Amino acid sequence: TEAHVKAVEETRGLNAYIVETPEIALKQADASDKRRASGEAGVMEGIPIAMKDLFCTEGTQTTAASHILEGFVPTYESTVSGNLWNAGAVMLGKSNLDQFAMGSANITSHFGNVINPWQREGSSAELTPGGSSGGSAATVAARAAMAATGTDTGGSIRQPAAFSGIVGLKPTYGRCSRWGVIAFASSLDQAGPMTRSVRDAAIMLEAMAGYDAKDSTSVNLPVPRYQDALTGDIRGLKVGIPREYRIDGTPVEIEKAWEQGIEWLRAAGAEPVEISLPHTKYALPTYYIIAPAECSSNLARYDGVRYGQRVEGRSLDDMYENTRAAGFGDEVKRRILIGTYVLSAGYYDAYYNKARQVRTLIANDFKKAYESVDVILTPTAPSPAFGIGEKMDDPIAMYLNDVFTVPASLAGLPGISIPSGLSSEGTPLGLQLLGRAFDEETLLRVAGVME
Numbered sequence: 462t463e464a465h466v467k468a469v470e471e472t473r474g475l476n477a478y479i480v481e482t483p484e485i486a487l488k489q490a491d492a493s494d495k496r497r498a499s500g501e502a503g504v505m506e507g508i509p510i511a512m513k514d515l516f517c518t519e520g521t522q523t524t525a526a527s528h529i530l531e532g533f534v535p536t537y538e539s540t541v542s543g544n545l546w547n548a549g550a551v552m553l554g555k556s557n558l559d560q561f562a563m564g565s566a567n568i569t570s571h572f573g574n575v576i577n578p579w580q581r582e583g584s585s586a587e588l589t590p591g592g593s594s595g596g597s598a599a600t601v602a603a604r605a606a607m608a609a610t611g612t613d614t615g616g617s618i619r620q621p622a623a624f625s626g627i628v629g630l631k632p633t634y635g636r637c638s639r640w641g642v643i644a645f646a647s648s649l650d651q652a653g654p655m656t657r658s659v660r661d662a663a664i665m666l667e668a669m670a671g672y673d674a675k676d677s678t679s680v681n682l683p684v685p686r687y688q689d690a691l692t693g694d695i696r697g698l699k700v701g702i703p704r705e706y707r708i709d710g711t712p713v714e715i716e717k718a719w720e721q722g723i724e725w726l727r728a729a730g731a732e733p734v735e736i737s738l739p740h741t742k743y744a745l746p747t748y749y750i751i752a753p754a755e756c757s758s759n760l761a762r763y764d765g766v767r768y769g770q771r772v773e774g775r776s777l778d779d780m781y782e783n784t785r786a787a788g789f790g791d792e793v794k795r796r797i798l799i800g801t802y803v804l805s806a807g808y809y810d811a812y813y814n815k816a817r818q819v820r821t822l823i824a825n826d827f828k829k830a831y832e833s834v835d836v837i838l839t840p841t842a843p844s845p846a847f848g849i850g851e852k853m854d855d856p857i858a859m860y861l862n863d864v865f866t867v868p869a870s871l872a873g874l875p876g877i878s879i880p881s882g883l884s885s886e887g888t889p890l891g892l893q894l895l896g897r898a899f900d901e902e903t904l905l906r907v908a909g910v911m912e
């Protein structure tokens with residue numbers, strides 16, 4: 462823990478943390494030593510991690526990287542962070558993210574953007590670590606934290622993992638409790654581990670997962686010992702290669718990495734099978750209706766009355782308006798506007814209801830595919846890490862980053878991003894494996910072979 466506290470200090474230039482919590486870390490580490498000495502070690506005993514600043518942590522400021530929650534100190538602990546402390550993990554700090562987890566480059570944070578520790582060969586230009594879990598990805602990639610928590614609504618664990626050369630696992634919707642995680646889009650949000658290795662992801666998921674009566678969408682299934690799934694044997698497994706993920710304009714090196722991944726799995730005895738997920742092209746527009754719709758409703762609670770910042774006004778309405786105008790960043794406002802529009806009378810059926818119907822079609826595509834394959838292999842993102850500043854003025858170009866990650870989010874299915882070599886510029890590439898609902902074990906087993 463001491464070494465990691467020091468590493469966090471030494472990598473401050475990455476802006477990976479909103480708050481560092483060395484006193485808490487050292488106190489937890491002491492308690493860990495005692496538990497270890499008395500033979501009561503948990504699965505994460507003494508492991509120093511970063512906690513994405515979207516998880517409420519009792520007594521430690523929790524902001525969702527927004528100005529509106531600046532200074533908000535929760536009086537309660539999120540279930541997932543509580544599970545991790547119970548398993549012995551140690552908190553190095555609250556990691557930076559896109560504001561309210563909305564973004565793909567960690568540039569919408571009120572506390573400034575995060576810098577990827579990776580650079581292009583022969584260049585010192587700063588690259589984005591991806592987003593929204595950019596702080597978590599950067600600090601793990603820089604080896605300042607042994608692991609970190611992330612949340613994934615449409616790719617926010619998997620895409621930053623790919624950009625930063627680490628492993629990121631989005632579990633099945635319902636696997637990890639959402640209680641105490643600041644809500645973005647409640648039917649999509651899911652917490653998961655961001656780690657250096659597949660085995661670490663298995664260990665951390667075991668600590669994070671589990672039924673929680675406080676989250677009505679939490680699923681009551683036993684939590685397996687995920688590490689036991691890493692048998693190294695994937696002979697006979699069928700790996701789906703979805704035709705619709707071959708998108709025009711995807712860089713050749715992403716295609717190549719994908720081909721390489723297919724070859725690795727074939728060499729290990731699995732059988733690649735071409736499949737079709739016909740509604741894939743509707744996933745991105747569907748997501749960018751459903752996620753903003755839910756966000757506009759979830760963020761209505763930030764009214765200057767109950768949480769965080771307040772900016773006074775001449776009337777109550779005036780106070781709401783001033784508070785929200787000053788408290789939310791541009792991207793958050795854009796989403797609230799889109800969300801309230803698609804939910805408004807007259808447009809509800811045309812946009813929101815239509816999106817919900819298409820969401821079912823997307824989920825059915827996967828259901829059908831999993832009748833004949835065990836996992837699906839795709840690229841995680843359509844490009845390697847890009848420069849900070851790029852795509853910033855073009856929300857649509859930014860949303861396109863999520864093209865490979867949102868379909869599984871809409872279907873509630875688990876996905877993992879695994880580092881898969883380097884781009885021609887020497888930056889990390891990631892491949893994504895998708896699995897059946899609540900079958901994180903097969904995902905981990907296959908991912909373990911690709912590492």
Ligand code: GLN
Nearest residue numbers: 562563564614615616617
């Ligand atoms: N990039 C996507 C978005 O901006 C996904 C974010 C997330 O998964 N939290 O909505």
